[in-house]
Amino acid sequence: MQVSTTAIKDLRDKTGAGVMDCKKALLEAKGDLEKAIEILNQRGIALALKKAERVADQGVIEAYVHPGGRIGVLVEVNCETDFVARTDEFKDLAHNLALQIAAMCPQFISPEDMAQETATEKEKETDADVKTACLLLQPYIKDPDKTVQDIVTETIAKVGENIKVRRFIRFELGY
Secondary structure, eight states: OOOOHHHHHHHHHHHOOOHHHHHHHHHHTTTOHHHHHHHHHHHHHHHHHHHTTSOOOEEEEEEEEOTTSSEEEEEEEEESOHHHHTSHHHHHHHHHHHHHHHHHOOSBSSHHHHHHHTTTOOOOOOHHHHHHHBGGGSEETTEEEEEHHHHHHHHHHHHOSOOEEEEEEEEETTO
16 A cells, blocks of 8 residues: 555644654554554554653753743753753743643642652542642643643654653742
8 A cells, every 4th residue: 555645744744753653654554544643642652651761861941931920930851862852842842831830730740749749648639639730630731632741742752752840830929
């Protein structure tokens, strides 16, 4: 089966995956664009899981101050190399995470961080509380069908390195 270059380009535009990955996914999906997107998503998740144990000690600290100066965010996002830290994909991720934190006011990065912080407290958190309190579980503000973790995983698949949100702080005037 032949795959047209326009189909490869369409898939690449939608997913950001490499040309050869798009071609392989379209061949596997027998030309079905939606099925090819799902195949690429599964490959991205598998790739992210493989890279999860790698040390991520490079990266950026992104600063965002909301217009009007009443809310500000600092977020540290790490990757494996300084080369990736300078890419547009990585910088965009860091900026979008800062916007997410400013808008949604998470308290923790992940459920594991939340469990460590609240281990001494007797309160049992509900699933809804965990999803709003943990950055990685929140619906992504630019695409509510995805979580923030999905966006991080997609970026891992694009850049080929492990990415971690190390820490963040959100300032709001008067709080």
